[in-house]
Amino acid sequence: MKKYAVNNAPLYLRVKDVLLEAIRSGEIVVDGRLLSEETLTKQFNVSRATIRSALQLLEKDGIISKRHGSGTIVNTEGLQVKIRIDEFKGFFELIRESGHTPSIGEKKLLEVQLEKKICDVLDLDNGSKGLLLQRLFWGDGKPLIYAKEYIPFSILRERPTIEEVPESIFELADSYCTDPVSYSITEISSTIADKKLKQLMELPGNETLIRLEEIHYSRVNQPLMYSDILVRDSIIRFHAVRIRK
Amino acid sequence: MKKYAVNNAPLYLRVKDVLLEAIRSGEIVVDGRLLSEETLTKQFNVSRATIRSALQLLEKDGIISKRHGSGTIVNTEGLQVKIRIDEFKGFFELIRESGHTPSIGEKKLLEVQLEKKICDVLDLDNGSKGLLLQRLFWGDGKPLIYAKEYIPFSILRERPTIEEVPESIFELADSYCTDPVSYSITEISSTIADKKLKQLMELPGNETLIRLEEIHYSRVNQPLMYSDILVRDSIIRFHAVRIRK
């Protein structure tokens, strides 16, 4: 019955994927405009609500824009954008989507006394101890991202060895902490490297960096971990797409 | 009938506003958890779809998280975040939400030959001319944002005087250009000011800046205008909230 009912994902997600393909191929686009919801409803043999869910996702991604009374149009430029700052996932993916081949350049797992600033934001007693995971990520052998992640002992169920540390800190929390990460808040700023970092990241002269400071929270709003991430924005470019309504 | 049917906005938006207030006041929160959708449906006397639309908006803003089978919880920290990089609007609002009183420090409207780089991104013949709107925005009398916006003559219906220029470039397009802005793509990078800018923005020593380069597109994907915005991120902090699903 359902023309596109193939796998187990929710219908609206499958519809979204098919729509995206059909948009790219131009199959359902006429003069830059999408076929009407009504028409798509018939073509896909799903309810209008399902079509609208799928379109909503595409709109959120900046791929289409809707106009009340007029129609839905394809944002050819939005279609190209890869790295959205509001939804970055792993470091490897970041590097890969920037067109480079990712690898890990250096990895350290240290037991440290957490700096006052970090204790403050993580709501810990001053002088608390924890793990510091320091990693340098490469793209095509060049250092692109330097990440320091602080994990207080107070939330560790079990201590991972350096080999066991997964790429994503979220997975680390899943496996080794008392609670998983529910949401994260990132502060975005700019900075310039000091001598040590300049050497470590092989930075030329005056290159500035994007800094992402993240606090990761549990379901019950407990601050769990802190990440301090430096990104060579000359190579890894973050984007934001804003649809004007 | 409708308990909250007061004004003309769509029901789900009004419900969202009321929900937000009720969350802040703790009225519909028990132990950090929201009342169930079923319960809210009855309390608001609206359909579940409407409640879910409202909750979806709150979730997008990082204010709540939903857990299948478990419930909806309040992200107390997400509730605080003000400046989201993926949805910034006007410069004044940006400054105001950073806790400062906005004003315009300097404003220039020049007729210029557009640089090659700008002609390229705007898909113009090299050497095309246009307007350059240069503005310095203050917070409490200190320079916080320096914005250069390029508007090629080819899209201008009528030429605004410097007094007529609205705060937002979107409104400028509405009033003076052939087409309104439909969507914008922003590139985020870091930079360090040159001597002139350092003086203009009264920057101390080595302060770096966040740079936002925006291309504004029409409904039909024509690049209309280009914005080059420098922000003192030591004072204006951008944020991103990511909900982990």
Add this chain to the structure above:
DNA sequence: AAGTGGTCTAGACCACGTT
């Protein structure tokens, strides 16, 4: 087993733009 959010449908009516 009970309660919660997730998905999906069918149908109705409204509001906006275009012709």
Add this chain to the structure above:
DNA sequence: ACGTGGTCTAGACCACTTG
């Protein structure tokens, strides 16, 4: 006047989490 997207409802069933 017509076609488009926007809103809203009522109801059904599913999938996950928790006791």
